Amino acid sequence: MVDAATGTMGVGTRAAARRRPGLFQRKSTIAFLMALPLILIIALLVLYPALYSMHLATLNKSMERFVGLGNFEFLFKRETFWMVVQQSCIFAITAVLFKALIGLFVAHFVHAIPNKGQRKWRGMLLVPWVIPPAMSTLAWFWLFDPSYSAFNWLFALVGIDPVPWLGDAYWARFSVILVNVWYGAPFFMIMYLAALKSVPEQLYEAASIDGANWWQRLWYVTLPMMRNIILITVLFSTIVTFANFDIVRVLTAGGPIDQTHVFATWAFKLGIEGGDIPLGASVSLFMLPILGLGAIFILRDINKRGNEA
Numbered sequence: 432m433v434d435a436a437t438g439t440m441g442v443g444t445r446a447a448a449r450r451r452p453g454l455f456q457r458k459s460t461i462a463f464l465m466a467l468p469l470i471l472i473i474a475l476l477v478l479y480p481a482l483y484s485m486h487l488a489t490l491n492k493s494m495e496r497f498v499g500l501g502n503f504e505f506l507f508k509r510e511t512f513w514m515v516v517q518q519s520c521i522f523a524i525t526a527v528l529f530k531a532l533i534g535l536f537v538a539h540f541v542h543a544i545p546n547k548g549q550r551k552w553r554g555m556l557l558v559p560w561v562i563p564p565a566m567s568t569l570a571w572f573w574l575f576d577p578s579y580s581a582f583n584w585l586f587a588l589v590g591i592d593p594v595p596w597l598g599d600a601y602w603a604r605f606s607v608i609l610v611n612v613w614y615g616a617p618f619f620m621i622m623y624l625a626a627l628k629s630v631p632e633q634l635y636e637a638a639s640i641d642g643a644n645w646w647q648r649l650w651y652v653t654l655p656m657m658r659n660i661i662l663i664t665v666l667f668s669t670i671v672t673f674a675n676f677d678i679v680r681v682l683t684a685g686g687p688i689d690q691t692h693v694f695a696t697w698a699f700k701l702g703i704e705g706g707d708i709p710l711g712a713s714v715s716l717f718m719l720p721i722l723g724l725g726a727i728f729i730l731r732d733i734n735k736r737g738n739e740a
Contacts, residue, residue, distance in 0.1 A: 488713040502712075502713040506714065519693040523669055523672040533620075537556060568681040599687070662729045663729075675695060702715075
């Protein structure tokens with residue numbers, strides 16, 4: 432306290448002032464300053480292009496006149512646009528679902544292997560995820576090639592008719608989803624494997640003592656303990672799958688007759704190949720509300736469970 436007679440601080444007040452950390456001694460300030468370069472890089476490489484694409488979406492084809500929501504109104508009247516929306520949703524939902532199921536199954540398989548042999552299996556199973564998508568998709572393109580398909584060659588050996596993998600709309604969609612699942616399932620596997628290792632063994636022992644079988648232990652112990660990891664992994668994979676470009680571009684280029692286009696490839700076709708960059712930006716921005724709603728629901732569920740805990 433300040434002495435009224437002398438106007439000076441008491442001993443206790445001076446000691447408290449000395450103990451009070453300065454601006455650059457606070458942990459929060461130091462953490463912010465250390466993260467500032469990354470924040471600036473994100474703002475430069477992510478935030479600025481996003482805001483600039485919003486600006487482009489409001490211009491005409493020559494990018495000289497402001498048209499507001501005119502590009503979106505034009506898109507909403509095109510059947511191809513709604514076909515791309517439908518295909519993107521089917522592609523993302525189907526691929527993420529199969530990646531999650533396969534990843535969970537493989538993670539349980541690897542988790543059951545003794546620790547000495549797990550490193551070898553993890554390394555082999557991560558190979559599809561490590562290879563660049565464009566390079567691995569070229570190998571799949573050779574497997575699906577209409578003239579020299581390795582799959583059709585095997586089918587011919589057993590008397591099965593050849594399959595038009597990339598020439599028929601149904602099989603082309605199947606091929607794109609298959610390649611995406613093959614590429615993305617290892618990511619789910621490694622995330623789920625890490626979550627499985629964090630589940631306390633005492634919970635499984637208690638469930639076994641209560642007479643729970645394998646399915647009941649999975650449903651009532653494993654999945655609840657992995658719920659947050661599952662939701663975060665699904666959210667991240669959904670965002671990446673919706674924005675997928677490499678696999679569709681290399682494998683089908685959107686064909687046959689635009690039947691396998693997703694948002695990214697159709698935006699590229701309209702904006703870069705078609706020369707209408709504002710229209711392409713409008714297509715890419717349409718992903719934002721879809722992914723935003725999905726992120727809100729998933730993150731709200733995670734926060735709700737965190738508050739309950």
